[in-house]
Amino acid sequence: MFIMLLGASVPRAVSAEPAAQELKRFKASETTGAMFVLRATGCHKAGDTCQLELELSDAAGGRRKAKLPSGMAYGIQAESSESWTSGEEEQNVTTSVQPVRLEAEKWGLLATQQGGFEHVHRHHRLYVVKDGGVAEAWNGDENFAGPESSHVGPYPLTPGSPVEGFYREYAFLSAEPDEWKLDAYRWDAAGRKVVKELRNRPARYAAIIGSFKTVQEAIAARASAQLAQACASGFLVLESTPHKRLTPGLFIVTSIHAEKKAAEAALKKVGACNPKVSGYVKAL
Template sequence: MFIVLLGAVVPGASSAAAPDGLELMRFKASEKTEAMFVLRASGCRKAGDTCRLELELSDGTDGTRKARLPDGMAHGIRKESRGAASSGTWTSGEEERNVTTSVQPVRLEAGEWGLLVTQESGFEHVHRRHRLYALKDGGVTEAWNGDENFAGPEMSHVGPYPLAPGSPVEGFYREYAFLSADRESGEPDQWKLDAYRWDAAGRKAVKELRHRPERHAAIIGSFKTAQEAIAYRDGAQLEQACASSFLVLETKPFKRLTPGLFIVTGIHSKKNAAEAALKNAGACNPRVSGYVKAL
């Protein structure tokens, strides 16, 4: 991964004092005005300081409401050169102090944007906090949050998706997995996909039940018990961890799957990605085969 030090834009890694209230990046807030979301780091002038991260509006006046992100970042923030030009990712700190902040724009209305922000922190067990920030009363407000439980091995991510073909308005999703399946527990993993849209009248995010993002399951085995499914996944690994990305899930929550079973599966946003996952698992271990099912 290629990392760029932002020099004068972000506090550097040296102990030299830096100006306070540094601007990290601007994001479009409205197409009706020239308003921009401004992400700033402040309060970290030297090594050992912790930066506060705040969002404000570019055309806001003194006293305009700002939104503070949950986690601060250590002095020496670095911008990572990855992702879309309209997005941004920054990281700082070592081991337990490591924090990565990622920002994704989402088009909440035809002429208005919000920002999805994810902060990852931790060393051995990484935890994630997700936020949606939106415009309100001439300022910036936190409109939604979807933190992990911080109770064990978890994974989650958020992102925008089109609510309908050709529509400029986007929804956003939170995809979550709790990795609990092992021979000792005998319990399946947990997986959930929640979708949301923006209620312009109420100025809030609401659950989207009809137009949800598509997901496809690459299934390499179906079993009557979770223990059987876990044993099969473990046996399929070989030394190359051929099925390491596959979950053990109960079929009951999925309307398109046969209830009462436990499947060994990898879940993907595109059908061709699920097909590729099957192909890769089979190339790794010739005994592994399966099929793809839309969820």
């Protein structure tokens, strides 16, 4: 005899949520031992999209987490100790993180996410500790239109001080003329916010191979310098007027560098490639 038990339920196997993949921990404080924890969540097989999150190591449950803007494909691989990549071609995303010492005892994290294939574009964010959790404090995303490039990084604000500022260096290649811009920032401890730094900015040096009255002349000169070997590859055509140390009203053919020696090396390289080209280095 068989007896059926109506209403009885048979437990179903429930697949466990995939464990978060911890990518790295970064110092958040010089005094408490708190750490920023970078994790990838929500993915455990090919085809899944991983969400990258930052949280504080000693945060109580429910405290604020910060989500990075771009997801990453399953199979995240470390490129270096502070950079990770996943996905192919159009789906490729690379995430890089740089610590920045915002105050003597407090750190923030600069995060860059780069994606795209023909035209690569970048998200830049600064994350800080706020109300016992992690919050976004600054956004320096690109315009996501046309051939543009940018990068961010920390730099020392004043000699002898551990406190750092950070910069965003941006270029847009339009050739009518090109655009280049360097913005510097620091953390306002009293206001608990990011502000522009106008005095102590990071140094930049221009390797200049020509100055012209019109943008058309400058573009033609750059093309003439190229030869078959693309000797002037990486050189921009920029207006001189926005730069106080340059003669205003001109258009220069230049490449820009963080170190004077690098600018001098760029001049030697283009001169060796095309002996008709010469130039000089100018601090911006």
